[in-house]
Amino acid sequence: MAQHSLRNKVAIIGAGMIKFGELFDKSFETMIEEAYLNALKSVDKGLDPKEIEAAWLGTLYPPQGNSGVLLSFATGLFGIPVTRVENACATGSDAFRNACFAVALGLYDVALVVGVEKMRDDGGGLIQRTAVKQLWGGRGVTMPAFFGLHATAYMHKYKISREEIALVSVKNHRNGALYPYAHYRFECSVEDVLKAPYISYPLGLYDCCPVTDGAAAVLICRAELASQYTDKPVFVLGSGLATETFFRGGDLTSFPATRYAAQQAYEMAGVSPDDIDVAEIHDCFSITELISYEDLGFAPPGQGIALLKEGIVQLEGSKPINPSGGLLAKGHPIGATGVAQIVELFEQLRGQAGPVQVKNNPQLALQHNIGIGRTATGSVSCVHILGRG
Amino acid sequence: MHTPPVWRIARENARLIGYRCRRCGFVEFPEPRKTCKRCRAPAEFEEISMGTRGKIVSFVVQHRLPEGFETPLPLAVIDLENGARVYGQIVECKPEELTVGLEVEADFRVFYDDAGLRVYSYKFHPVRG
Amino acid sequence: MSVVGYGAAIPRKRISLAEINRAWGRAGGRGERAVAASDEDVVTLSVTAARRALAHAKIPPTELGAIYACSVSLGYGEHTLAGSVALALGAEGPVTLCDLGLSTRSVTSAIQCCVDAIRSGRIVYGLVVAGDVLPAKPGSESELSSGAGAAALVLGSGPGVAELEGFGSHAEGFIGRYRPEGDFPQMDDERFVFQQGVAVHVAHALRRLLERTGLKTDAFARAVFGAPEPRWGARVAPKLGLSERVFTLSGEIGSAGCAMLLLDLIGALEQSQPNEKILVISWGPGGSDALALTVRERSLSLPTVAEQVAHKELITYPEYLRAMRLLGG
Known part of the structure; x- marks a missing residue:
C-alpha cells in the first residue's frame, strides 16, 4: 500500500478567475493571462512571479497546438517546467492534482495551475467531435x-420525475444569479425547466450547462511555507481520481468512477461525507448533480432528491452545494471548470465569497468532477477535499 | 469499411462479432483484447456471435444533432442476449414506445457518409409479434 | 438445379400514390410504394435479404462459392455490392464476386451465370442477390412507381424448394429506358418502348423457353414479370395468354428495380403448392430472359413477403422527401 499522502502537505495561497461567458473579445491566451494576474493579486502578502518554479496547464482542446508552452506565452513564464494536462471534464482538477504531487514531494516550493477553455470560437465543434463518424463508439x-x-x-429505477430533477437547475440558477463570475445570471422556475425544448x-x-469560455488559476506552495504568503491558507487534505465504463456493468443510476475517487479522497483526508460543509460538484447536467449526491456519500442511493426538497443543499442550508451556481449557471469551460471550483472553495473557506458566501462557517470543502471520454463510452472522476488552516 | 480505423472493425460491426473472456464471461466489442476489463487482468478470449436480440437498459431521444442525423433520434444502451452491452440507435420506433426493458432486434443500416463512401453497421428495432 | 433458399427485404415505410398526387395537385391514385428510410439503401436491404436467404437455405456463409449481385441504383460507378454482401454475411475467402447492373434484366442474367457455375462443378452453392432503391424526379410519372426492396436466392444442385427447368433468352441493342449517372431515370415514348421493345423481346424469350422445355403456357399456375415499369407486366400478360396468372406486389410496394422480379417470385412461391409451375420473365435494356420453375416444397422464409407487405408505416410526402434526401440534410 501507498506510503505517502498529500494530506496537509500543500497549501493554496492564491486563487483567481475571470468572469465566465461568451468571451468573443478575449483570446485563449488573454483568458489565461487575466486569470493568472487575478490569482497573483489574491496572494495576501504578495508573490513575485520569479518564485513560481513550475506550472501546469489544464485544457481540453487548445486552439494552437497542445503544449504547455501556451501558458508560457500567456504569462511570460518561460524557462520553467510547464506541463499540459488533459483528462476530459476532470482536466482542470487533474492539472491541480499533478501540481500537488510535485509540490508535496518537495520538488518545487511554489507552483501555478491554470485551467482554461475557449469553447465559443467553435460553437458546435465539441458536439460534432463526439457525435459523428465514430463507428466504434x-x-x-x-x-x-x-x-x-x-x-x-x-427516473425509471427510483420513480423520480423531471419536475423533481428540475430542482437542481432552479437551485443552481438561483445561486448563479448572485455569483459575479457566472455566465448565466438569472433565476428560473421549475416550469421554465419543464417548458424548455x-x-x-x-x-x-x-437541464444542460451552456457553452462557455473561461479560465481560472491557483497558486500552491509547500504547506510549511504558506505563512510567508498568507495568514489564511487553504490546505489540500485529500485527492482521488478514477475511471470507469458502464460497459463493464451496472444499471446507469450511478457514476462508479465518482465513488472510487471519493473513497480515495475521503480516506486520504481522514474525513467522512458528513464532515463536508460546502461542495462544488459536477453539474454539467441537472441529473449529474443529483446522482453525485449519492456517489459522494451525501445521500443513500435513490434519496438524493431529499437534500433539495429539505433545503439542505441550498445556499442557506447545512451543506450548501454549488454556491457558485455550478456548471449549469456558471458555465463549463472544460479545462477551467475544476480549477474554478477550487477558486470558489478557496474563497468560501476564507469567508471571502461575497454574495454567495455560505453561512455555516465552513471548515471542510469538497470539489468534484465527473467527465466522459472515449466518445462517451468511459468516464473519469476527480475529487479533492480542502480544509481551512 | 474504408479508412483504417473503420476497416479494422468492419467485420465485428457488420456481423455483431464479440470476444468473450473465458474466465468471467465479459464480452469485448468491437476489438479483440488480451486483457479483461472486468477481471482487470490478462485473459483469454473466444470469438462469439453477440446475438441479434437484446433489451434496452436505458435510452434517450436525441433532439439536437449535427446535420446528417434525423431527429428525434432514439438512442439506447442495450444488453444483447449473449452478454454484450452496446450503444444502439433505435429505428422504426416512435419515441413514446421506448421503455427500459424493451426487447429489440438488430438491423443492418447505413451509419454515415464518409466523403461519399457509406459506412454500415447495426441499429435496432423493437421486436414485433 | 434448385432454389435452395430465398429471402426478401422490404422497407417498412410506404407512401400512398394518392398522397404523392395530393402533393402535386393531382387527384386519385391507387396503391402504395415502398420508401427506403434515410439509413436504408441498396447495400443494407441486399444484406438483409441475403441473410434471410442463407437462414432459409440452412447453409453457412462459408459454403457459398459465388455471389452475384444486381442493382440499377447502387449509386456508385465504381464500388462493389457483391463484396459488401460478402463482408456482412461472412462469406469472404475463395468466393467469386460478380457485380451486375445497368439493366433490370441483369437479375436473370445473374441466375444463368450462377447455374452455369454450379453445373460446371466449379461451385456448390451460389447466391443471387438483387436490391434497388429507385430514384425518381419529384412530380414525375416514375415517382408513382419507384419503390425499394431487395431479394436473394441461394442456388444449388441438390434438392430445394423449387427446381429450375430451363431458360429462354432474347437479346437486342434496344435501350428504351435509361438513366445518366447521378440523374433521374428517363424514357423514350412509353408506347414505343412497350410495343417495339418489351412486347417483342418478351415474346421471343418465352417462345424459346417453351421450345427448350417442351412446356405450354397452360402449364404455369403463376407468372411473374420483372421490368422497370411494373404496369408492363399486366399489359403484356394478355398477349401471352397469362392474364389471370400474373402475380405482383407492385400495387403494394411499387417497383423495386432488379429486386422486383425476385420479390414477386418469392411472393408467388409463398402461395404455391408442390408441383405447381411458375413462369419468370424479366425485361430490361438489352432484351428479355424467361425461365421456368417447378415448386418442390412449401417452405416459408421468414419474415414472409406477405408479412413484410402488411408490416408498414405510411408516411407523408414531406417525410418521403426527407427519407430520400431530396431536401438535403
Whole structure:
C-alpha cells in the first residue's frame, strides 16, 4: 500500500478567475493571462512571479497546438517546467492534482495551475467531435445523451420525475444569479425547466450547462511555507481520481468512477461525507448533480432528491452545494471548470465569497468532477477535499 | 469499411462479432483484447456471435444533432442476449414506445457518409409479434 | 438445379400514390410504394435479404462459392455490392464476386451465370442477390412507381424448394429506358418502348423457353414479370395468354428495380403448392430472359413477403422527401 499522502502537505495561497461567458473579445491566451494576474493579486502578502518554479496547464482542446508552452506565452513564464494536462471534464482538477504531487514531494516550493477553455470560437465543434463518424463508439451519442441515459435509468429505477430533477437547475440558477463570475445570471422556475425544448430527452435546455469560455488559476506552495504568503491558507487534505465504463456493468443510476475517487479522497483526508460543509460538484447536467449526491456519500442511493426538497443543499442550508451556481449557471469551460471550483472553495473557506458566501462557517470543502471520454463510452472522476488552516 | 480505423472493425460491426473472456464471461466489442476489463487482468478470449436480440437498459431521444442525423433520434444502451452491452440507435420506433426493458432486434443500416463512401453497421428495432 | 433458399427485404415505410398526387395537385391514385428510410439503401436491404436467404437455405456463409449481385441504383460507378454482401454475411475467402447492373434484366442474367457455375462443378452453392432503391424526379410519372426492396436466392444442385427447368433468352441493342449517372431515370415514348421493345423481346424469350422445355403456357399456375415499369407486366400478360396468372406486389410496394422480379417470385412461391409451375420473365435494356420453375416444397422464409407487405408505416410526402434526401440534410 501507498506510503505517502498529500494530506496537509500543500497549501493554496492564491486563487483567481475571470468572469465566465461568451468571451468573443478575449483570446485563449488573454483568458489565461487575466486569470493568472487575478490569482497573483489574491496572494495576501504578495508573490513575485520569479518564485513560481513550475506550472501546469489544464485544457481540453487548445486552439494552437497542445503544449504547455501556451501558458508560457500567456504569462511570460518561460524557462520553467510547464506541463499540459488533459483528462476530459476532470482536466482542470487533474492539472491541480499533478501540481500537488510535485509540490508535496518537495520538488518545487511554489507552483501555478491554470485551467482554461475557449469553447465559443467553435460553437458546435465539441458536439460534432463526439457525435459523428465514430463507428466504434459515437453512434450519435453526445454529452447530453450520455448523461440523459443515466437520467432515464435513474427516473425509471427510483420513480423520480423531471419536475423533481428540475430542482437542481432552479437551485443552481438561483445561486448563479448572485455569483459575479457566472455566465448565466438569472433565476428560473421549475416550469421554465419543464417548458424548455428537449436537447436529449429527458434532458431539456435548462437541464444542460451552456457553452462557455473561461479560465481560472491557483497558486500552491509547500504547506510549511504558506505563512510567508498568507495568514489564511487553504490546505489540500485529500485527492482521488478514477475511471470507469458502464460497459463493464451496472444499471446507469450511478457514476462508479465518482465513488472510487471519493473513497480515495475521503480516506486520504481522514474525513467522512458528513464532515463536508460546502461542495462544488459536477453539474454539467441537472441529473449529474443529483446522482453525485449519492456517489459522494451525501445521500443513500435513490434519496438524493431529499437534500433539495429539505433545503439542505441550498445556499442557506447545512451543506450548501454549488454556491457558485455550478456548471449549469456558471458555465463549463472544460479545462477551467475544476480549477474554478477550487477558486470558489478557496474563497468560501476564507469567508471571502461575497454574495454567495455560505453561512455555516465552513471548515471542510469538497470539489468534484465527473467527465466522459472515449466518445462517451468511459468516464473519469476527480475529487479533492480542502480544509481551512 | 474504408479508412483504417473503420476497416479494422468492419467485420465485428457488420456481423455483431464479440470476444468473450473465458474466465468471467465479459464480452469485448468491437476489438479483440488480451486483457479483461472486468477481471482487470490478462485473459483469454473466444470469438462469439453477440446475438441479434437484446433489451434496452436505458435510452434517450436525441433532439439536437449535427446535420446528417434525423431527429428525434432514439438512442439506447442495450444488453444483447449473449452478454454484450452496446450503444444502439433505435429505428422504426416512435419515441413514446421506448421503455427500459424493451426487447429489440438488430438491423443492418447505413451509419454515415464518409466523403461519399457509406459506412454500415447495426441499429435496432423493437421486436414485433 | 434448385432454389435452395430465398429471402426478401422490404422497407417498412410506404407512401400512398394518392398522397404523392395530393402533393402535386393531382387527384386519385391507387396503391402504395415502398420508401427506403434515410439509413436504408441498396447495400443494407441486399444484406438483409441475403441473410434471410442463407437462414432459409440452412447453409453457412462459408459454403457459398459465388455471389452475384444486381442493382440499377447502387449509386456508385465504381464500388462493389457483391463484396459488401460478402463482408456482412461472412462469406469472404475463395468466393467469386460478380457485380451486375445497368439493366433490370441483369437479375436473370445473374441466375444463368450462377447455374452455369454450379453445373460446371466449379461451385456448390451460389447466391443471387438483387436490391434497388429507385430514384425518381419529384412530380414525375416514375415517382408513382419507384419503390425499394431487395431479394436473394441461394442456388444449388441438390434438392430445394423449387427446381429450375430451363431458360429462354432474347437479346437486342434496344435501350428504351435509361438513366445518366447521378440523374433521374428517363424514357423514350412509353408506347414505343412497350410495343417495339418489351412486347417483342418478351415474346421471343418465352417462345424459346417453351421450345427448350417442351412446356405450354397452360402449364404455369403463376407468372411473374420483372421490368422497370411494373404496369408492363399486366399489359403484356394478355398477349401471352397469362392474364389471370400474373402475380405482383407492385400495387403494394411499387417497383423495386432488379429486386422486383425476385420479390414477386418469392411472393408467388409463398402461395404455391408442390408441383405447381411458375413462369419468370424479366425485361430490361438489352432484351428479355424467361425461365421456368417447378415448386418442390412449401417452405416459408421468414419474415414472409406477405408479412413484410402488411408490416408498414405510411408516411407523408414531406417525410418521403426527407427519407430520400431530396431536401438535403
